[in-house]
Amino acid sequence: MPTSPKYLILVVGPTAVGKSDLCLNLAKKFQTEILSCDSRQFYREMNRGTAKPTAEELAEIPHHFINNLSIYDAYDVRKYEMEAMDLLGQLFQKQGVVILTGGSGLFADVVVNGMDAIPQVDPGIREEVIHDYQIKGLSWLQGAVEEVDPEFYAQVDRDNPQRLMRALEIWRGTALKFSSFRTRKKIKRPFEVIKIGLDRPREELYQRIDSRMDQMLAEGLVQEAEGLFEKRGLSALQTLGYTEIFDFLEGKYGKEELIRLLKRNSRRYAKRQLTWFRRDPLIRWFHPSEEGEIFDFLANQIGLNPPKVATQL
Secondary structure, three states, X not given: OOOOOOEEEEEEOOOOOOHHHHHHHHHHHHOOOEEEOOHHHHEOOOOOOOOOOOHHHHHHOOEEOOOOEOOOOOXXXXXXXXXXXXXXXXXXXXXXXXXXXXOOHHHHHHHHHOOOOOOOOOHHHHHHHHHHHXXXXXXXXXXXXXXXXXXXXXXXXXXXXXXXHHHHHHHHHHOOOHHHHOXXXXXXXXXXEEEEEEOOOHHHHHHHHHHHHHHHHHOOHHHHHHHHHHHOOOHHHOOOOOHHHHHHHOOOOOHHHHHHHHHHHHHHHHHHHHHHHHOXXXXXXXXXXXXXXXXHHHHHXXXXXXXXXXXXX
8 A cells, every 4th residue: 555645844044034933833734843954953052042942832843953962972964864864764654744944054955865975084184174273263264175175165154164174174085075075966765855945135134133143142142152161162162153252252352343243144144044045946935924825835735735734824
């Protein structure tokens, strides 16, 4: 007897666009669960700067890959792919639809398409790259990656040294570009993927980003980063919102400049996220306010009649 088709709804978009609210509503609609592919939300020590769902939202709808790691844990995109696929296998045994959402394009890609085979590099080379980064800083690392692999540099989150160091160690270890291993040969997954992209007019999006940063600061982002300051060398903490505050705490600039950099870098990050997602022609784009249209589109793709769903958006 043929099994019913399974559907993974992927909801992507830039930071602060409104993915969480939409996914909560969709999860209620389809009576399903949510997987996060936002790598910053994995770490339970990082809360104020990562825009995780609230405790109430987490209690209302089951979420996965949020607060599942410590900043001390070794973790990478390959481990995420394995764990996400294992979890999806379990969830699809009891339901036909699951939601995957987040702003980390690479983590979304490995669930949808699989990960290309990337060679192992001598651990000594990685240690060498880490040492160079610690001595020379992020600007040096960005320039080094841009020089050896401009294709990857054009798409990567340039404020994420983990991914930049990975590209540089591949180059040093193989004399090949990291981007050359990412051939986009799709793996056939045991589910269909429906891709939803959320976007807003730039001025509207940037205003939301600035407001969110003001809220994060008001809720104690600086104080949280102070508590993590002694651990700032950990890879997980080399990320937007924390590195700027660590530099502030080291006295490199004042509070006014800190706030300017946090907002500017967040806006730049959103722009890079959009650049990454816009390259995928299979993403259907909506304004977050178009929830009715989004559900109609999904219902049509799945072959679901709206009256069969519990409540309307």
